[in-house]
Amino acid sequence: MAHVVAISNQKGGVAKTTTCISLGACLTERGHKTLLIDLDPQANLSLSLGHFDDAPGETITDALETTLNPRKVDWDNLVRPTSMPHLDVIPSDARLWSVERLISEKTGYEFGLSQLIGRWMDNYDYILFDCSPSLGPLIVMALTASNRVIIPIQTEFLAAVGLVRLIETVDAIREHTNANLEFNLLAVMYDQRNGICREVLNKLQENFSARLFSTVIGVDTRLKECVATGQPINQYDPKTRATQQYGMLAAELDQMVIGEQEGK
Template sequence: MSRVLAIVNQKGGVAKTTTCLSLGASLAEQGRRVLLVDLDPQMNLSVSAGVREPLDEGSIVDWLTRGLKEDGNHRSFMPLNLRPDGLALVSGDPELVALERQLPGMTRYEFGLRDALEDVAADYDYVLIDCSPSLGPLTVMALTAVHHVVIPVTADYLAAWGLVQLITTVEKIRERTNPILDYSLLCVMFDRRNGISHAMLERLRGSFGERLWHTVIGLDTRLREAAAAGEPIVCYAPKSRAAQQYRQLAQEMMAFFENQNGRGIYAATR
């Protein structure tokens, strides 16, 4: 049974892509089969994983086009294998901009990614979807395709305000297209030297309780270096603080999701 998660925040610069790649690689290190899906026209996830240009075949646009067609053949789709072993990628594509403009005019477009995942997801233990910094049609499609949303959030006042709109969107998607959708928060880019950061973290814990993961991801320049090198942090700097924190997050998530008695969107609908 595949656990399908989206990494979402309409605010840019909150480590969505870093979390998607670093968490995925950490899960793969633990022996899990992981598929990363780059659903952002900016291709940040793909570039951070070492894929600098859209693939001629097998990009996210190619895959979604198959999913949006009733006669689409998804089994022939082959994601790109990455390091470490067990990690694979559906690469991004700037053409997502044009596709997103067309989506609202398509019947049941919200289910396009879910349909594309139907046959592929079974080959993986985890599918992680990196979303663009917006709440547009692509993100709606992602929220319909997953059973859990991970919201990276920084420990500052303005970031906390932005959560209201995103959580409202999650609740609307739950009502309209995905009744089993759930969400959690992950504190990222945490500055341990800043007293305000500690105060905001405590406020987040007080407001969201168990929806906030215990693992906190701190500031670490090695994460930027890893992205520039086109490698996950656990491969680029395996002994760094960030690598250890994302490994801890992977352990925490495995303990949670793998004790849910088979709970997941693809298990629940079959």
């Protein structure tokens, strides 16, 4: 049964997509079959893995549309391969904006994505959602379908602004649709030579100790480069710092999940 993780923050440019691909690829390297689902109409995750908006084939938009109007979907071809064996992706496209609006008018829409991923839960060890930078119906569906949400936080001044609203959203989801939702914070784009970065990291450790991953992701320009090649960072540059750090994050997440499953 897959462990389902949403990568979310209502800020743009905070490494949600980068974390989704890099963590997913490192989990795969640890022997886990992993499915990435692009839930952002901007489709950056799909593009970064070489799946372009105008390519033929169905996307997550078509899959979600079936919750409105039952019709046939080519489920097997919805899931696309990536450059890494055992790392698959369901791409997104710009039509997701309008489908999101239509879906939210339906009673019980919150559970649409949970029902949809049911068909893949036994085929994968991890399912990761790359969420869009908004707190709309898509994030409600994603958090309802997830075991945990990982919130990447940039280690810079004002980075935590808006975090309160996201945590309130998590609390609301726990109350209404998913009582077991866990959340963790991940410090990203950390530059240890920068005093503000160090100060922000200290504050995060003080305020969120148990929820903050001990792995910290530093600044690494190789992450920007790998996007153009369609390869995850661990394939593009196995020795770079970000590969090691996302590898450590995958190990830390694995330990957490094993601990939780044993505790049940």
